[in-house]
Amino acid sequence: MRIKFLGTSSAVPTDERGLPSILVKTSGDSLLLDCGEGTQRQIIRSKESLMRINKVVITHLHGDHFFGLPALIQSLSILRKGSELKIIGPKDLDPLLEHIERVTYSKPNFRVVFEEITEGVPIEFGKFYLEFFPVEHAGFETYGVKINEKDRPGRFDPDKADELGVPPVLRGVLQKGFSVKLPSGRIVRPQDVMGPPRRGAVVVYSSDTRPTDKVIQAAKGADLLIHEATYLHDLKERAVATGHSTALEAANVAKAAGVKRLALTHFSARYRNEDMERFREEAQSVFDGEVIIARDFLTIDL
Ligand SMILES: [Zn+2]
Ligand SMILES: [Zn+2]
Structure with a gap:
């Protein structure tokens, strides 16, 4: 599995960072976690194929996380995507997309299948399956995502x-x-x-959230936790008010979950890339594992 960050800013883009989207590539399917405005251009800039994307997960309906989706669907239609696109998200997303399709007379020429996110109902994704859990984002319906690789065969002796x-x-x-x-x-x-089957990789994406036990439970022992860190801890009050986390809080979640690696993303537009070492220092002050500061086009292989 390859993770590629396409946008690592929150709310508004900056000259250095696009709006939230993460590409998850496997040998078969490719999946987008969120699709902020400008995502399709980020995909093209990162030399990835729009046509290979066959699933999109929208974790919540804040515009910075999904305004890129109607645009992506339109481009796929122009480029004549052959196979279906599955969109997984909160239930209100489906009528919203239908409305856009109707008023813009842009019915896609491939099958778009909507699946509502339901806690505890896994969704198949090639050799992987996805699970969803509610997080705490200022009372807004928002889901974290757990990507589980199915067990790998044991080693040949x-x-x-x-x-x-x-x-x-x-x-x-x-x-x-x-x-x-x-x-x-x-x-x-x-x-x-053959030896016993080996446990597959586990990646958890927090989406936008205050630090919550839901993420800790989902991420127990995960190989990678991707957690939002909108602010540094001196702006904790702002994080509380807007339903976000600080780097320190994200690191405490990673520590409590015992994950191997923590990737921070979704940085407020007030920070520039040159401020990112401060995020690392803050996270590393409580979390002993590897801290990765996401930036646009950063790739992590698992
Ligand atoms: Zn956001
Ligand atoms: Zn949000």
């Missing part, structure tokens, strides 16, 4: 295969999960030569 006399030509078949019959007539099953 070549010594075991030697011991059982499995010829090289049959080893790939076992690795794909099928039993084989040896020339001697003996049946070898995948579990005879």
Whole structure:
């Protein structure tokens, strides 16, 4: 799985940062987490394909998180996207998109399927599945997202295969999960030569939120927590008033959840990229793991 930040500003874009959107690429599907205005241009600038995107998750209906979506749908229609686009979001998003489609006479020429976010109802995403949980964003319906990779097959043990006399030509078949019959007539099953399944990667995205136990629970032991850090802690009062988090608060969430890595994003437009070391210092003062300061086009591989 590859994570690419397309926009890392909050509320308004700056000359350095676009509005919120994160591209999640897997070997099959590509997914957008939020789609702020200007996202499609960020995708093109990052040399990624618009056409490969087949799912978009909108975590809440603040304009900076979804105003790029009607524009993306229109471009995909002009570019003649063949397959369907699935949009996952709060229920009010569906009539809103339908209305835009109607009044702008821009019916897409591919299938757009809407799926309402429901807590506890996972959504399949290739070798992954998505789970959603409500967060605390000043009383506004907002969801965090957990991306779970399904378990990976166990490691192949070549010594075991030697011991059982499995010829090289049959080893790939076992690795794909099928039993084989040896020339001697003996049946070898995948579990005879493979270790136990390995846990897949887990990534959690907080969306916009005050620090909350919901994120901590979802992110327990996650490989990566992407948490908003709209402000530095000297503006905590402002964070409370607007339903956002400070870098210090995001780091406390990461610490409580015991995640491996913390990526901070969604920075207020008052900060410039040269201020970002202060976010790192603040987060690192409480969180021992790796702190990543997201910037537009930053890529993380898992
Ligand atoms: Zn926001
Ligand atoms: Zn918001």
